[in-house]
Amino acid sequence: MRRITVLGATGSIGESTLDVVKRHPGRYAVHALTAHRQVDKLAALCREFRPAHAVVGTAEAAGELEALLKAAGVKTEIGYGEAALEAVAVDPAADSVMAAIVGAAGLRPTLAAARAGKRVLLANKEALVMSGRIFMDAVREHGATLLPIDSEHNAIFQCLPPEDPRYRAGVAKIVLTASGGPFRTRDPATLHDISPDEACAHPNWVMGRKISVDSATMMNKGLEVIEAHWLFAAPADRIEVLIHPQSIVHSMVAYADGSVLAQLGNPDMRTPIAYGLAYPERTHAGVSPLDLARAGALTFETPDLERFPCLGLAFDALRAGGVAPAILNAANEVAVEAFLQGRVRFTDIARIVAGVLEQASEGSADTLDGVLAADRDARRRAGALLDSAASC
Numbered sequence: 148m149r150r151i152t153v154l155g156a157t158g159s160i161g162e163s164t165l166d167v168v169k170r171h172p173g174r175y176a177v178h179a180l181t182a183h184r185q186v187d188k189l190a191a192l193c194r195e196f197r198p199a200h201a202v203v204g205t206a207e208a209a210g211e212l213e214a215l216l217k218a219a220g221v222k223t224e225i226g227y228g229e230a231a232l233e234a235v236a237v238d239p240a241a242d243s244v245m246a247a248i249v250g251a252a253g254l255r256p257t258l259a260a261a262r263a264g265k266r267v268l269l270a271n272k273e274a275l276v277m278s279g280r281i282f283m284d285a286v287r288e289h290g291a292t293l294l295p296i297d298s299e300h301n302a303i304f305q306c307l308p309p310e311d312p313r314y315r316a317g318v319a320k321i322v323l324t325a326s327g328g329p330f331r332t333r334d335p336a337t338l339h340d341i342s343p344d345e346a347c348a349h350p351n352w353v354m355g356r357k358i359s360v361d362s363a364t365m366m367n368k369g370l371e372v373i374e375a376h377w378l379f380a381a382p383a384d385r386i387e388v389l390i391h392p393q394s395i396v397h398s399m400v401a402y403a404d405g406s407v408l409a410q411l412g413n414p415d416m417r418t419p420i421a422y423g424l425a426y427p428e429r430t431h432a433g434v435s436p437l438d439l440a441r442a443g444a445l446t447f448e449t450p451d452l453e454r455f456p457c458l459g460l461a462f463d464a465l466r467a468g469g470v471a472p473a474i475l476n477a478a479n480e481v482a483v484e485a486f487l488q489g490r491v492r493f494t495d496i497a498r499i500v501a502g503v504l505e506q507a508s509e510g511s512a513d514t515l516d517g518v519l520a521a522d523r524d525a526r527r528r529a530g531a532l533l534d535s536a537a538s539c
């Protein structure tokens with residue numbers, strides 16, 4: 148029986164994870180669940196899964212959760228704040244941690260789980276984007292098992308040969324597919340008028356609002372390029388992005404001999420989640436079987452970097468190295484949040500990220516303090532650019 152902690156249990160990935168867990172009652176038990184503010188939803192999950200621990204963001208939220216659980220006769224121990232989050236991430240009573248908190252907030256607990264040698268199911272790509280070297284070193288040094296949950300990286304993980312230099316030398320390219328989001332064919336002249344709800348209406352996937360906006364700008368693919376660089380030790384020029392609007396081919400690996408291996412499936416995150424939970428076994432995920440005859444034509448095209456400047460910015464940050472990816476990520480988080488609040492336009496997101504990246508970026512990515520200092524500094528600079536964008 149695997150004992151699982153779900154960080155970010157109330158989110159889209161958290162929900163899909165618990166859906167898979169529920170399908171295999173003899174195989175998985177839930178050890179801890181965490182959420183930021185969604186107390187009612189977390190209380191419902193605690194009633195259903197009876198975890199030993201639950202963690203929320205604030206003392207106030209913890210008080211609310213306690214009252215709800217007491218009324219329901221649920222004996223889950225409740226904690227709050229960063230320290231409690233890290234404590235459940237390293238708790239020896241659990242062997243697997245699903246890292247599904249959105250954004251930089253997921254970095255510390257995810258890294259803590261790696262340092263505790265857990266089986267880490269990584270959905271939170273921001274942790275790798277910000278501190279890829281530190282994170283991968285922690286996985287190696289502490290004997291953690293890292294299983295990529297992002298659908299593209301999970302696909303690549305499935306298509307790569309075993310991790311032996313003799314076999315990996317034959318890999319020519321990693322090809323990340325991208326749906327192109329909701330604005331792939333929209334007239335670029337109208338992009339500045341897009342509303343948050345339009346940006347979040349992804350054609351193929353149902354996801355949290357931040358990653359949905361990232362998909363619309365293709366910053367999500369940019370973050371995934373950086374994620375792939377760290378996960379698979381691939382230099383930037385060996386990573387290619389290909390638009391595939393049907394989201395059936397989840398990514399590919401091209402080999403020196405001309406072979407290309409791809410992983411296919413319906414666009415449903417329960418497939419990579421079930422794979423990560425059961426690895427190396429395969430189990431049911433509740434996903435309907437892929438019907439290729441019904442899917443019809445699968446098409447591919449090269450992304451247009453003028454339409455999607457965020458993708459180019461992410462490649463630039465990866466090539467610049469050091470703290471540049473952490474700066475890119477922080478500026479993007481600030482800009483996306485401001486867009487979701489209606490404070491800036493859709494097209495300001497790329498402008499703000501580019502503006503922050505253009506300013507000198509000192510700092511070392513060798514220590515967590517260095518990365519977090521770069522993150523703070525970039526947020527401050529993005530905030531200043533926001534004010535000027537908002538007043539335009």
Ligand code: NAD
Pocket residue numbers: 154155156157158159160161181182183184185204246247248249250252270271272273296297298352353354355356357358416
């Ligand atoms: P979401 O917004 O639906 O859920 C986020 C979760 O994180 C919630 O449980 C929320 O309570 C928690 N959270 C938010 N802010 C927090 C904070 N400051 N401290 C602690 N917890 C906090 O997001 P999602 O779509 O489930 O995405 C989660 C992660 O998985 C992201 O990093 C995203 O890039 C990645 N991912 C998601 C998908 C998808 O299909 N949704 C696919 C691939 C990767």
Ligand code: MG
Pocket residue numbers: 297298299371
């Ligand atoms: Mg993805």
